[in-house]
Amino acid sequence: MGQHDRLGRIGIWSGAWTAAVNGAGVTYTGAYDEAAAEVEALGYGAVWLGGSPGVAVAEPLLKATTRLTVATGILNIWNDEAADVASQWAAVERTHPGRFLLGLGVSHGPLVKRYARPYSAMVDYLAALDAAPEPVPAGRRVLAALGPKMLELSRDRAGGAHPYLVTPEHTAKARAVLGAGPLLAPEVKVVLDTDLESGRAKARDHLKLYLALPNYTSNLLRSGFIEEDLAGGGSDRLVDAVFAVGDESVIAARAAEFLAAGADHLAVQVVTGDPARPLPLAEWRRLAPVLIEG
Template sequence: MSTQVKEAVGRYGIWSVGLRSEDPDRRGERAEAAAELEELGYGAVWLGGNSSAAHAAPLVEATSGLTVGTSIQSIWQHEPDAAGRAFAEVEAARPGRFLLGLGVSHAKRVEQYARPYSALVAHLDGLDAAGVPAQRRLLAALGPKSLRLARDRAAGSIPYLVTPEHTAHAREILGEEPLLAPELGVVPETDPERARALAREFLELYLPLPNYTNNFLRHGFAEEDLKDGGSDRLVDALFAWGDDEAIRRKIDSFLDAGADHVALQVVNGEPRDALPRKAWRDLAALLG
């Protein structure tokens, strides 16, 4: 069944907070952008932030074959029964087009955060009871225990803010069948100083979060790499930047490390909820 998921999402997708916007005045713009992404050849869009089936449904309706996934739906803010009902509604309207991406979020953002791994296992039990198939859900897994859970209780993993080295490690744990679809920030800038400055501005939101920093430390980075917005070494490992050849080479490094799909997030200094459609077109041309 994971083979069907891999075929549905293709090699490349777009990760976007803007596509999950709840602004009713932007509904038409979001639908038009999703339709264009499908025409450009992207296989999937991943809705950033604490997204849900309700955010995905309008984009599924606006397209004919595009896969829409949450990245992620917080287990703390969505009860399994409600998530199951929402999944069933989208599935009934457009079978096979929606993937439920789940995660435990972060202690600094969730008041009730406690024993996240046990809570995730219990949430998956609830989704089983609510009728959400394991092969239609994905986990934002970073550490070994969560990756094994993604292998055994889901269709695979959608890790965020990772390196090719983490991808290789994740593939080793997951095995060949599960989907591995890391997110990758793309900075369309050739000047090294400007590119790294944009990446560091983006990283400000994430470096205070232990889930990410602990993962960096597990994979060869030191405390020094986490200071002052992130070292050049950290920035260059986490982001694709430079000319078209350099960006393509970085994307390919994730595929070479074992990713089935790469979810590309444009990082260009615009607000996080922007819809950088020209940059998406440029990326599509680069990817051929």
């Protein structure tokens, strides 16, 4: 079974498991295992682990499930040495063959003290993964790619791309760069709220962090937005473009746009605006019939 088939069409993106495994103000309990098992039972093909996870974060989810793909979305290359990652990947592959996908990214200058020459750093990191005693195959890794050069690297030195905070229009351009074969698995933000203003408020609260990171703002400007769209938490035009806000039908329609633009798989991130509810199981249940079965 190839990577595209294993992932299926729809997965979820969440930082909840990473925060719990790393003890970031949350305790990992059996509820996290149960949530992973339910995600699998609902028919989602993958969990994309947000929050800059290491390989070890995938282990409990893999143990709690039988067929779910678990992907890092993304592992920060400045945090983990390539040789260590390759060794960890090989160990996971022996225990859970074919079920772990290594997503890699260069993060952002404001978040990494030694950030420099990110494209070259990624090229070197991939070379180190190739040179490891147990190499990570190119087809089993994807890159957090936004601009043309990183998308080309995703095509040439990895199995594809996992763009974050993008639109269907960006997906179409990414597909044109990648060509027909490589995996294109964009993250898609959704807010299940039929009150548009309330939904936009939740979206803006979530968006604040990303509008302070130049890799994202540069890509949004490259995608046709203007500086005014990035001010004040994001214009309605920006929010409506990078979030699907509404009921199940609105979210299903946005998912269809991404798939029609050339995405193979969508990593759907449900934004609730409620930090006390890190695992939005109710929303995942509501969306499964329209996204997976629809």
